[in-house]
Amino acid sequence: MSIEEIIKQFEPVQHNLLNILHALQDRHPQNCLTEQALDExxxxxxxxxxxxxxxxxxxxxxxxxxxxxxxxxxxVSPVCELLKANQIMAVLEKNLGIRAGETTSDGLFTLELSECLGQCQEAPSMMVNNEVYNGLGEEEVQRVLVRMRRRKKK
Ligand code: FES
Structure with a gap:
């Protein structure tokens, strides 16, 4: 789907700006907004x-x-931090071979830090694109990464 086709799914009114930017970013294979997308x-x-x-x-x-x-x-907000989000980060960094703010060389994963995800009762938490994962431990994190890598092959 072209940039123009994505944009034209929305009414041309200013309050659709965020919706349009989300749609453009979600459909870009590298999860970003290009200069052309912003200009259009x-x-x-x-x-x-x-x-x-x-x-x-x-x-x-x-x-x-x-x-x-x-x-x-x-x-990495307080509740998750108390429940050892730093250990989850260490597992992610070790498994992916990158630090927060970086992207794996195969272009599959970007690792970011986040403010509270609104999941404090089930912390520690992370999101992968639009999916939320709660009550994280090392095994759960490993399972999620394996699942994502398998999806890549499909
Ligand atoms: S502090 Fe992590 S989800 Fe709220």
Missing amino acids: TARYLKLTKSSVYGVAKYYTMFSLEPRGRYIIRLC
Whole structure:
């Protein structure tokens, strides 16, 4: 689906800006917003380029840099931190061979830190793209990564 086709799924009204940016980013194979996507969005909504770029840069859920197919966001807010999110991070970093903020060389995973995911009762928690994983331990994390790697082969 082209950028134009994605954008035109939405009414050309300014309050659709975030929805359009989400749709464009979700459909990009590298989970990011390109210059062309932002320019076409600005034109479609009759906004200035700088205002669209400003929004894309303001929200941490958007990225202007290429990222992995799977974005892992590990919560490091207080409750998760108390329940040893740092150990989960160590497992992720060791298994993936990257640090927070980096992408694996095969382009499959990007590892990010996150504020509270609203899952505190079942902490520690992380998201992989739009899926939430709670009550994490080392085995669960390993299982999730194996599942994601298998999906890649399909
Ligand atoms: S502190 Fe981690 S989900 Fe709330």
